Amino acid sequence: MNHPTRKHTALPKARILIEALPWLVRHNGKTVVIKFGGNAMIDEDLKAAFAQDVVFLHHAGLKPVVVHGGGPQISAALDKHGIVSEFKAGLRVTTEDAMDVVRMVLAGQVQRELVNLLNEHGPLAVGLTGEDAHTITATKHQPEIDGELVDIGRVGEITEIDTGAIEALLADGRIPVVSSIARSQDDGHVYNVNADTAAAALAAALGAETLMVLTDVEGLYEDWPNSDEVISRLTASQLEKLLPDLSSGMVPKMEGCLYAVRHGVNTARVIDGRVPHSILLEIFTDEGIGTMVVPDEHVVPDEQEGDAV
Numbered sequence: 001m002n003h004p005t006r007k008h009t010a011l012p013k014a015r016i017l018i019e020a021l022p023w024l025v026r027h028n029g030k031t032v033v034i035k036f037g038g039n040a041m042i043d044e045d046l047k048a049a050f051a052q053d054v055v056f057l058h059h060a061g062l063k064p065v066v067v068h069g070g071g072p073q074i075s076a077a078l079d080k081h082g083i084v085s086e087f088k089a090g091l092r093v094t095t096e097d098a099m100d101v102v103r104m105v106l107a108g109q110v111q112r113e114l115v116n117l118l119n120e121h122g123p124l125a126v127g128l129t130g131e132d133a134h135t136i137t138a139t140k141h142q143p144e145i146d147g148e149l150v151d152i153g154r155v156g157e158i159t160e161i162d163t164g165a166i167e168a169l170l171a172d173g174r175i176p177v178v179s180s181i182a183r184s185q186d187d188g189h190v191y192n193v194n195a196d197t198a199a200a201a202l203a204a205a206l207g208a209e210t211l212m213v214l215t216d217v218e219g220l221y222e223d224w225p226n227s228d229e230v231i232s233r234l235t236a237s238q239l240e241k242l243l244p245d246l247s248s249g250m251v252p253k254m255e256g257c258l259y260a261v262r263h264g265v266n267t268a269r270v271i272d273g274r275v276p277h278s279i280l281l282e283i284f285t286d287e288g289i290g291t292m293v294v295p296d297e298h299v300v301p302d303e304q305e306g307d308a309v
């Protein structure tokens, strides 16, 4: 017979579950766009933990949408094809030949791998690219470098998002996994779009609660590469002032975060994808682990439990 003073060894687990209750209530039914960067996909265990987290969110009542990158994977494949990778303004110079490889790697390799990992937990994930059902439409992007417009090939600037296919999948209880390739509004071809930019545009168009960008650093470093002091929280205006000083991969990431919070997304976060289960830590605890960008008018509830988003 159970004695009332008997030690219940599972009690700490119940406490952990109940601690997550405010977050579960807050996020119920909310869309969360999660960008999984190519640099964060560093090993099999991390990718499996990522898939577990996303499936957990799904079963916890959220609507996760995954947008994936694959920069290092594309560079490796281009290398095999004897094509040298060159970046300008943080974007890959994409020739017609390179575009074929980009599409093959993102849609045929990285996306398939993530879809399969998610589907180990049930018939959940469906992969698509921005080409499908006009999800992402783009025109040629020509960045301005030193006052001049530069031709970087088939790199797209997003002109339109059609959320129909993604919303239909969410309504059907699926997890959309989107590759950052856009249909062209100018010709019959496709464009290479930076995955951070694509994730931000989708988060805004979907009216997502949160944009979460997983990468290979702890967050936005205040004085990179001289110090590893992470900026834990900043407003849109504060971020806007920092943008001109940012470099390389952080540029599209932080521009994306700014775009998202200026277009209705409540929070945009850059978090360390090398930390196993970083998504769960960020969503269900008050120990935010990366950099959080909030709209200017965002009022901080008092720093109490349940205040992470």
Ligand SMILES: Nc1ncnc2c1ncn2[C@@H]1O[C@H](COP(=O)(O)OP(=O)(O)O)[C@@H](O)[C@H]1O
Binding pocket: 036, 037, 038, 039, 040, 069, 070, 071, 196, 214, 215, 216, 217, 219, 220, 221, 222, 223, 224, 246, 247, 248, 249, 250
């Ligand atoms: N201020 C900064 N804070 C953190 N990382 C920075 C900063 N500026 C540049 N970086 C670089 O940006 C990289 C992340 O971008 P990127 O390589 O494109 O990753 P991903 O594949 O996840 O999109 C970091 O690994 C770091 O080298």
Ligand SMILES: CC(=O)N[C@@H](CCC(=O)OP(=O)(O)O)C(=O)O
Binding pocket: 036, 037, 038, 039, 068, 069, 070, 071, 072, 074, 090, 091, 092, 102, 155, 156, 180, 192, 193, 194, 195, 196
């Ligand atoms: C135009 C452009 O630069 N596109 C990116 C698309 C993939 C991507 O963004 O991957 P990460 O998120 O891993 O960096 C590229 O070709 O590398």
